[in-house]
Amino acid sequence: DAKTTQPPSMDCAEGRAANLPCNHSTISGNEYVYWYRQIHSQGPQYIIHGLKNNETNEMASLIITEDRKSSTLILPHATLRDTAVYYCIVTRRSGGYQKVTFGTGTKLQVIP
């Protein structure tokens, strides 16, 4: 399994960009990078995913390095509601089905 490494915690000032790094140095060519977040007492919520190109949606941007060994999730203007645990996941295929392994994630604290 391609494992991911994330810092356990980060702080970000409200209104500033939050840049959350993720290392996935053993990723294979057909494995995707997904990001989810989990706000306290809720189930995880999908944010964004990508293979090798940078991606952007209404929630965030995903920057994947050219060698695909790391990525960064960018929340352009963090708000207090973005305080959550952010999970970087590499999905793999096994027996024709998606396999997902969650790590411990990064706890992002947005500070007023």
Add this chain to the structure above:
Amino acid sequence: EAGVAQSPRYKIIEKRQSVAFWCNPISGHATLYWYQQILGQGPKLLIQFQNNGVVDDSQLPKDRFSAERLKGVDSTLKIQPAKLEDSAVYLCASSLDTISGTQEETQYFGPGTRLLVL
């Protein structure tokens, strides 16, 4: 669009008792997942269904945990008998289908059931 529904939201039982959790996925979603999340850890996959068939139950403690998904729609997860270490949040998720890299692989999670075993 209705999300993933789970019940109950909270459950307190004594060790050696049995408990069951229910999940109703998003309509039309073929894949259903049950996760266990212990406090301070990420979710751990217990079992994954594709329609009504099991595709992965490698981390399910089969001596005490069981799950079924009749008719390929809703699902139940049962623990019998419960142990203290089963105290956790049990999350259900669903996805449209497991097609690599498409939006259909996105998992949608329910609010979870918080279990406390005394």
